[in-house]
Amino acid sequence: MRWAAYAGTSTVLAAGVIIRAFQERANFYSAAVYLSQSNACLMILANLILLCVAGIMFGLQRLLYGPLRPIEIEQLYEKAWFAITETCLAMTIFREEVGGWFLVMFVALLVGKVWGWIGEGRVEVLEQQPPANPRLFHARLSFSLFLSLAFDISILNYAIKTVLQMARPNMMVMFAFEFAVLTVSSTSTAARYAISLTEALIIKRQTQLRLEERREELRVAREEALQRASTETDSTHQESPTQTSADLPDPASVGEMDVDVPGWDEKGQWVFYLDLITGKLHSPSIPPPILKV
Missing domain, CATH: 1.10.287 (Helix Hairpins)
Incomplete structure (x- = not known):
């Protein structure tokens, strides 16, 4: 209201x-x-x-993206506050050039950052749990990541051309660096999304293969049980063929939740290389040594 x-x-x-x-x-x-x-x-x-x-x-x-969750809105407010503060502190270097065009570039920078943060958060959600509507989710997310990357690259290209044409330090130098960082971040998010899609595809193939193997094992076990039961002559001490086959589950009733798959073992390695290239890998904190008296 x-x-x-x-x-x-x-x-x-x-x-x-x-x-x-x-x-x-x-x-x-x-x-x-x-x-x-x-x-x-x-x-x-x-x-x-x-x-x-x-x-x-x-x-x-x-x-x-659909409606944002409360935790996403809170994180966006916190990140946007720090981003605005940092940009305002940096623009004091070029305070003589503050004007209408500076406001346009500032808004474009803030829009690019917010859009990238939302996409990064949705990729993290995808890694934690599968979406309820996979087709709609992937269609939205893939197009939004492409839009974010295209926007960052186009503004970065414009900023670099402006800096080269003017051949002197001005506010576009700051925006060129900012959009270069945004481009790297958007590329990292898109690559992480591609890794998640690859993992989902590998797990799906492993699940289908494991389902076929499990169903084949049950078919063979049921056939062997029926053959053993039919060859028994003493019916008083052995189960009937119908009872023996009923002890085993129906192969058609085996679902994806009934099988275990190893997953993609190389995912951690690819994520490690991606974080290393994009500069997002942080060294673990080393505890201070304990001095013995």
């Missing part, structure tokens, strides 16, 4: 500013100049643009 009131107020204010500018000015050019030179008008219009960006991002998030 509060967001709806905020959106309505922002829209009304922006519409009022634009209508007033066109009423007081004779043509479009003079009205545009007035809007660009008035600090109050710029603040109101920038607020509306940020609101539109937030609405688009919220729509994409609901489309590709």
Whole structure:
């Protein structure tokens, strides 16, 4: 309700500013100049643009990720707070260049980070438990990871070209480094997702193979039991063929939960190499030595 009131107020204010500018000015050019030179008008219009960006991002998030869990929202707030603080501290180096374009790049950086954090969290959830609707989940997640990687690469390419053209240190140097880190992080998340898909495929194949082996073992055991029971001559001390076959489970009733598979033993090695390459591997803390007196 509060967001709806905020959106309505922002829209009304922006519409009022634009209508007033066109009423007081004779043509479009003079009205545009007035809007660009008035600090109050710029603040109101920038607020509306940020609101539109937030609405688009919220729509994409609901489309590709669905509703976020409370723990995800809490983690996003914490990470976003630290990211905004770090960027604000870093922008003091280029405080002379703070302006409209800086705000655009700052919002793009924050959007890229938030989108990457959500994707990384969903990949971690996939590693812990299988999704309820695998097709929809994988379709959403794969497209969102591709979108995140494409966005980071495109902005990184633009930042690098701008730095090379200007040939002097400016704010784009900071954004180039930030988006380079984001690109590496998005690539790592996509690679980890590929590893999870490979593990799921290997486990599925192992499960199918183990099911076939187990069912074949039960068929052979039932046939041997029937043959042994039919060759017995003393029926008073031996079970009948029907009772002997009933002691063994039906091969068709064996499911995936009844078999054990070894899994993918090389997954840990691939994850280790991936973390080592992307710089996410942290050295374990070494306890201080105990001094003997």
